[in-house]
Amino acid sequence: RIERLPVPSFFSVKKAGGHSQQIMPEGWNEAKAAALRLFPQHKHGILRYFQILHGVRNDVFRFVTSNKTKWWWLRNGPILPLKFRAMFKYNKVTVSQLFEDLFGDEEDIKFYLAANIGYYSDRPQELSALFYAIAQGSYHEGGGYYxxxxxQKLSDALVDIIKEHGGDALIRRTVTNILLDDNGRVSGVRHEKNLTIGKRRDPKDKLPHQAYAPVIFGNAAPVVLQSMLPLEHQQAFMAPFNGKPLSxxxxxxxxxxxxxxxxxxxxxxxxxxxxxxxxxxxxxxxxxxxxxxxxxxxxxxxxxxxxxxxxxxxxxxxxxxxxxxxxxxxxxxxxxxxxxxxxxxxxxxxxxxxxxxxxxxxxxxxxxxxxxxxxxxxxxxxxxxxxATYGFAQNAPFIQSKPPTTRTAIAGLFLASAFGSHGGGFVGAMLSGANAAKQAKKWAGQHLPSTGATASKQVLAEAATN
The missing domain is CATH 3.90.660 (Polyamine Oxidase; Chain A, domain 2)
Known part of the structure; x- marks a missing residue:
């Protein structure tokens, strides 16, 4: 449905006022070779840097793809820091600390390796080295695509899929209220038409409209979704998100x-x-x-x-x-x-x-x-x-005792935005949405009368911002 165009190189770095540029190519081996060629005096640090990124990515991939049953946790829980050594070793480390350990006060090599730090954060002093290794390693592993x-082509393709499965997509409509039943479960939404995204309501749209479904995906920031809920449910909904710094x-x-x-x-x-x-x-x-x-x-x-x-x-x-x-x-x-x-x-x-x-x-x-x-x-x-463009800030420590989740305190309401469980940005929002869909399908199978394919058809994906 969509055509992906591979980006020819990862990026180049140009010091303002200078004429030369340093190119960071695509691919693990190519990137490592380029760094060694430009900064041969940092050979040891460069080799360790790419080893760390590779090790963290491998650990995270093995952890995420493991079939984590009750027995898996009983068997592996006590030895997680040993089984996923790199993932836990760098959990509390920031990017600045990682670079200080590898390169000391040599700044040029840091700018070269992580010129794109703004893809993730504005503060390397706080950004999780674990999150950085996962994200930066993904570029080195698979490259970038456009x-x-x-x-808009991606949005169009998603709308086509929704319509092919009997759904519909309404544009320029803003959800104003999330409706709950007597048991505190979601039952639908109230929405109205807007003249422009983020602007005033269309005066020709005399009455708000309502749509009903037992499952809702909120594609907005938690603080926005909070304002749509009945007052008595707002505190419980926001509790997991309070105090989280913004990107x-x-x-x-x-x-x-x-x-x-x-x-x-x-x-x-x-x-x-x-x-x-x-x-x-x-x-x-x-x-x-x-x-x-x-x-x-x-x-x-x-x-x-x-x-x-x-x-x-x-x-x-x-x-x-x-x-x-x-x-x-x-x-x-x-x-x-x-x-x-x-x-x-x-x-x-x-x-x-x-x-x-x-x-x-x-x-x-x-x-x-x-x-x-x-x-x-x-x-x-x-x-x-x-x-905030990337959702919540991905600061260290990245792995927490109560990790973020796309499930919320409101039964049937799932967070499918850059503020979800997989971090922020374009890719993070998509991963969060995919995870929300998986969790919603599982929840629907357990709590709704229908199961399987029938339950999945009852899900309402409603835009909470536009």
Missing amino acids: IKGGS PALWVLFVGMDRDPKAFGVTEYATFVIPEHCRTFDDYANFKTAFSAEPGHTMPGYVFTDYSKLDTGMNTKSRYFAVMCGIDDMNNWQHLSEADYYAKKAAWETALLNDLDRQFPGLGRHVVFHEMGTARTMNEYLNTPMG
Whole structure:
């Protein structure tokens, strides 16, 4: 139903103001060889680094795919730290601590190996090394892919599957209430039409509508789902999520050009630009503060993703599409008036495009379209608290005594969003949704009159945000 396009290389790293770029290729062996070639003095640390990533991934895969019956736990529970040694050894370690152990205060090798740290967090000082090893190792193992035609193609394919199985998908509708029966189980939702995602209700939609089903998937942040529940059930629902730190928000700048960026030195699909003021790897945490003021001499780091490197199906003749993206903070924008917000955003658009031209001289003159989204945009369109793009922060320790789950305290309500059990982001949200479906099917078989295929047809997948 969808066509996946392999990304030609993992990424490249460019120090702002410099001319050379360091390329991180796809594949375990290729990445290791490139790192050893660029940083031969760190041979021991590099070999250990890739050994750790590989070991953690293997342990996690064996653990996740094990048939964990009661007898499995009785047999393996007491020896889990020995059976899955790498997984437990790095559970309480942060990425900063891991890199400090491997490379000391040598910062260039850290930037090279983990230039894409912003895919996961804005704070390597807190990000779980275990989560990082799983995610980063996945890129080295299987590479990156782009869905031809854009992510809308994936949504369209999922809608087709829903309709083929007798369901329907309603767009531009927001759930306002999750309905419960007398026993506290979900029974349906109340929803209304919106003019625009994140905006006011359509006045022509006079009455809210209701839909009924015994199972509901919530595709929103827990705090949003909480507000939809009856007051007396909100505290129990939120208890597992209280106090969990949020992931960062992102800013994005969409760029349309009338010349191929390759002509101006853009050689890779994803180029991470590290600003001059970023001296240490831990300085990554300061990128989001750049937008706290008007543009000046301090620029944030960002990734420039050149989609013209792929046959995306969206590039028209003589038009080339790319995106600049980096870490943002809702506090940079939320207290501004509408006029001040758009003025500040416009000033930063200009500054970022000027910096792009500085990194790739001549490219700026060929930008024919640009539009910027901020943390405030993420907050409005994703309907996430503080614009959190990746759900909850994946901080150390990653394995907890009470691990997160897609099941909730409300019978029949399952969390299927970036805030679910598998971490945040695009892939995390999909994994969370898949896990929610498995748990819902199991729950339905145990608690609903119908079983098997019949029970699965009673499930309602209802959008909680749009």
